Amino acid sequence: MSDKIIAKTDLRQWLASLVAGNDVIAPLGREGGPAQWKAIDGNQEIDLGAGQMVMAAKEYLLPVHDVLWRYETKKGEEKLEQPELPDRPTVMVGLRLCDARAISVLDSVYMDGRFRDPYYATRREKLALVATVCDDPRWSCFCTSVGDLDEWAKGVDVLLTDLGDNVYAAPVTEKGKQLVQGSFFKDPTEDQTKKKAEAWEKLKAMPKKPFAGKNITENVSWDAAIWDDMAKRCLGCGACSYQCPSCSCFDIQDITTGSLVERYRCRDTCQFTDFTLMGAGHNPRPEKKMRTRQRVMHKFKYQMEQFNIIGCTGCGRCIESCPVNIDMRDVLTALVEQAD
Ligand code: SF4
Ligand code: SF4
Known part of the structure; x- marks a missing residue:
């Protein structure tokens, strides 16, 4: 794929060109609060440096309140309707x-081949991911201790790297290549390509936690x-x-009004x-210990066994909230220390 460079002053023009053929969702800054995911019309200044958002990118795929259907009777007439799902391609820009x-x-849960959740899958199949390389990880981040960032980068369509006055845009997929188009994109110089590689290596060199490199799945004990x-x-x-x-x-x-x-x-x-809690009153996890264990075991053991993927990305939101x-990092450290 051919990498490109775009001047930050041209970013708005690029986004406007994307808006012509796609719904575009990006971080928008707001006064008195953190940036939020919003649909943009191409005229706004997006906050590419917003860093990690309070609400994750899943907000688009799994909205907090997702209407499945509505049934209404009015003047003796019955109406059953399903909400409209996106029929245009959607591009999410600026996620970490x-x-x-x-x-x-x-994806492994909602569209793993055996099951396909139509609400999730319809949105996901139309979605392209334009991710940004972190240049300022938060104090709570530990991504490099639970995953391989080179592998993760294969899951996006375009990877952006902030180079100061310019942004380096590396298409990863064919879909991504189609997004990185326009006269405002130039070929990168050797120096820009070197700086992009340095930014990537700097992120990967983030200090590792004691559980990094250990087989956490085997160390999570009941x-x-x-x-x-x-x-x-x-x-x-x-x-x-x-x-x-x-x-x-x-x-x-159900809400009935x-x-x-x-x-x-x-x-x-x-x-x-x-x-x-089951309908007949039985609860297989009545104690808090069982429930706290479930959260960790599900992420680090059951999802590995079921889908061959760790269900935690080290984003640190659970730690901050x-x-x-x-602190998940302390929990994982304790688990590997106990197993040693
Ligand atoms: S458990 Fe979830 S919120 Fe906590 S660090 Fe992992 S991915 Fe982030
Ligand atoms: S945020 Fe903390 S206190 Fe609340 S359920 Fe999670 S681990 Fe428990």
Whole structure:
């Protein structure tokens, strides 16, 4: 694929050209708060340097409130309708590599070949990912300790690297090659290609945690002492999985307002007591210890066994959102130390 360079002053022009044939979603800054994922019309200044977003890129694929259907009776007439799903291609610009990897995790759950969730898959099949190489990882990030970034980079369509006044655009797929088109793109100089490679190596050299390189799947033990410690502290609030880019569980609810019934799905979490509560009253995970263990074992063992992919990308959101400072890095360190 032929790599290109675009001046930052031309970025808006590029995005406007993308908007002509695609829906485009990008980080938009806002006063008094963090940047948010928004559909853009090509006239806005997008915040490519927004870094990791509070809400992960899965927000587009698995909206917090996703209407499945609506049924309404009005003046004796019945109407059943399904929401419109995108029929135009969509380009998501500016997501971090960890969030792109999380989409690979979600793909394995929602469209693994045996099952195809039509709501997720329709959005995903039309989606192109234009990711950005992190130049300023957050204090809570540990991507390089749980994954191989060279491998993760194969899951995006275009990889952007910020070079100051310019952005280096490397198409990864054919779809990505089609996106990196226009007279504002130039061939990179040798110096620019070298700087891009240096930025990539710098990211990969991020300090590793004690569990890096260990086979975490084999070290996650059902009887580990860490589960008791986690259970004593955990409040069961679910913030960790609500913000997790790769958590995939949902609940289905109906809202009834007079003549209208709306069925929607929303995020759910294994950290809630009633997550596994069955209709007859039995709950296979009644204790908090069982639920805290489930979150970690699912990500590092069950998803590996089922889909051959680790269900955590080291984005650090669960660490930053936990009100009692439960830190996934400490949990993984304890697990590998216990196993040694
Ligand atoms: S478990 Fe935590 S660190 Fe891992 S992907 Fe989810 S939020 Fe990020
Ligand atoms: S955010 Fe912390 S306290 Fe809340 S459920 Fe997750 S681990 Fe427990």
